[in-house]
Amino acid sequence: MQIRAIYRGARISAFKCREVTREIQGLPVAAALDVLTFTARKAARLVEKTLKSAIANAENNNRLRADKLVVQEAVVGEGPTFKRFQPKARGSAGPIRKRTSHIRIILTDEIEIKPKRQAKSAASKKKSKSGASKSPKAKRSAPASEKAASTAGDKIESTAAETPAAEETKSTQE
Numbered sequence: 001m002q003i004r005a006i007y008r009g010a011r012i013s014a015f016k017c018r019e020v021t022r023e024i025q026g027l028p029v030a031a032a033l034d035v036l037t038f039t040a041r042k043a044a045r046l047v048e049k050t051l052k053s054a055i056a057n058a059e060n061n062n063r064l065r066a067d068k069l070v071v072q073e074a075v076v077g078e079g080p081t082f083k084r085f086q087p088k089a090r091g092s093a094g095p096i097r098k099r100t101s102h103i104r105i106i107l108t109d110e111i112e113i114k115p116k117r118q119a120k121s122a123a124s125k126k127k128s129k130s131g132a133s134k135s136p137k138a139k140r141s142a143p144a145s146e147k148a149a150s151t152a153g154d155k156i157e158s159t160a161a162e163t164p165a166a167e168e169t170k171s172t173q174e
Helices: 014-024 029-037 042-062 122-133 144-152 164-173
Strands: 002-010 070-078 082-087 093-098 101-108
Touching (some): 014 029, 014 042, 029 042, 029 070, 042 101
Antiparallel strands (some): 002 101
16 A cells, blocks of 8 residues: 655755655665654755655554555655845846755555665674785784874884883893
8 A cells, every 4th residue: 555745845956855865765664764863954854754744644544554664755846936036236136046846755565674684694704804804904004193203214112112021121132
């Protein structure tokens, strides 16, 4: 069954709002709400409002459970554009277009919610750890402060030289 909610005349351009709706298509409702909650955009608040409306429609009108629903479609179309003018120099005027959009969200319970992949087995984890230590990226280079000092001609003593064992070896060498 398909449940729909439409927010008409949202005061945001469709181009800006489409970035957010692309992120939630195909997600379960709970995951889509999480994505929208942690997205720091005005469009996310408007899409979240529409999604909550669609969930309420499903629960109240069709007696469906929200945890079984998936966002089948999240579409943003252009609404009417308000045309205004801004005064410019020497008596001229520049156009201002205040764009609006229509947000449409369709939920369905016909698509199965796929669980995420299971964690790798312990044997494959051990292999990946031992292989990672042999990689050239695992080697650490000297810190930037030591590199800068060595290029200036100054020597920097490491903290290992200040340990008691290192002091004994220094005294025996002298």
